[in-house]
Amino acid sequence: MSCKTFFCVDAHTCGNPVRVICGGAPLLKGANMSEKRQHFLREFDWIRKGLMFEPRGHDMMSGTIIFEPSSDEFDVSILFIETSGCLPMCGHGTIGTVTVLIEKEIVTPKVEGTLRIETPAGLVVATYTRDDKNRVKSVKIVNIASFLHSEKLEIESSTLGKLTVDVAYGGNFYAIVDPQENFTGIEDFKAAELIAMSAELRERLNEKYSFVHPLNETINGLSHIEWTGKTIDESSSARNAVFYGEKAIDRSPCGTGTSARMAQWYSKGKLNKNEDFIHESFIGSKFIGRIEEEVTLGSYKAIIPSIEGWAKITGLNTITIDDDDPYAHGFVV
Numbered sequence: 227m228s229c230k231t232f233f234c235v236d237a238h239t240c241g242n243p244v245r246v247i248c249g250g251a252p253l254l255k256g257a258n259m260s261e262k263r264q265h266f267l268r269e270f271d272w273i274r275k276g277l278m279f280e281p282r283g284h285d286m287m288s289g290t291i292i293f294e295p296s297s298d299e300f301d302v303s304i305l306f307i308e309t310s311g312c313l314p315m316c317g318h319g320t321i322g323t324v325t326v327l328i329e330k331e332i333v334t335p336k337v338e339g340t341l342r343i344e345t346p347a348g349l350v351v352a353t354y355t356r357d358d359k360n361r362v363k364s365v366k367i368v369n370i371a372s373f374l375h376s377e378k379l380e381i382e383s384s385t386l387g388k389l390t391v392d393v394a395y396g397g398n399f400y401a402i403v404d405p406q407e408n409f410t411g412i413e414d415f416k417a418a419e420l421i422a423m424s425a426e427l428r429e430r431l432n433e434k435y436s437f438v439h440p441l442n443e444t445i446n447g448l449s450h451i452e453w454t455g456k457t458i459d460e461s462s463s464a465r466n467a468v469f470y471g472e473k474a475i476d477r478s479p480c481g482t483g484t485s486a487r488m489a490q491w492y493s494k495g496k497l498n499k500n501e502d503f504i505h506e507s508f509i510g511s512k513f514i515g516r517i518e519e520e521v522t523l524g525s526y527k528a529i530i531p532s533i534e535g536w537a538k539i540t541g542l543n544t545i546t547i548d549d550d551d552p553y554a555h556g557f558v559v
């Protein structure tokens with residue numbers, strides 16, 4: 227029998243949970259975080275399942291594991307863990323993790339106010355501000371290159387009928403379902419109704435089409451559905467409800483979903499470099515997005531987006547995973 231202990235700081239970013247595992251990480255092989263992610267998936271995915279699923283986690287649970295950086299270029303390396311798997315990149319997860327690492331003094335950045343983070347999707351630079359109590363007030367992350375992958379894909383939903391979606395990459399592949407004949411917008415749906423329709427849509431899109439990152443084929447497959455609709459606040463640019471895992475609607479506006487949406491708007495000429503993109507979540511919390519740079523990625527016209535948001539620490543959590551617990555590796559109902 228063995229029992230493994232994980233030292234975690236729990237937080238939330240704009241309402242969505244982030245469990246930061248600061249102690250208990252396995253030793254991973256690989257020259258960079260992308261290779262280490264592959265090693266983790268092969269041998270240590272039970273850690274993700276144990277810490278994310280019930281009874282230690284829940285449907286929305288999301289987090290990061292902290293590692294020593296692979297090179298001097300970085301202040302820290304992180305692996306994203308979630309109910310949906312090990313994401314290449316997670317925006318709300320990064321904002322929450324930066325808040326925890328700085329506020330709890332777990333990492334000392336080489337330059338105060340900036341954290342250079344190695345993620346499986348590449349370098350993400352975060353800048354943060356502090357409030358008058360020295361707590362982290364806001365975190366802005368400059369994300370990886372994001373692009374519109376495909377437009378007007380047709381797919382059948384057994385509930386809604388024929389839908390037309392765009393697919394964009396912002397660190398994960400997103401099917402963006404904008405209001406249309408058979409879908410009036412998220413304001414007309416409950417979270418449970420969106421959840422009930424999403425898994426089927428994701429499965430059907432992955433069966434019919436192929437989604438592979440042009441420079442890294444280990445990043446493939448559509449993982450998230452981004453439903454959109456009217457904003458709550460008139461001054462916001464857009465609102466979403468992002469489905470992930472099997473039963474989750476992101477409580478934050480979703481950092482990689484915001485990046486994907488900005489890439490979609492950019493490609494359609496609806497958003498320009500340096501313009502603010504105020505993105506509302508299903509619960510009304512906000513990220514401020516911006517196009518920092520216009521770039522090319524393979525044959526795609528892409529953007530380097532930034533996302534700014536806030537996070538709050540909710541507590542310290544020492545979690546054990548004991549081999550003789552029948553639910554050591556979690557369960558899904």
Ligand code: PYC
Nearest residue numbers: 316317318480481482
């Ligand atoms: O913020 O990028 C994000 C994210 C991905 C899944 C849930 N949130």
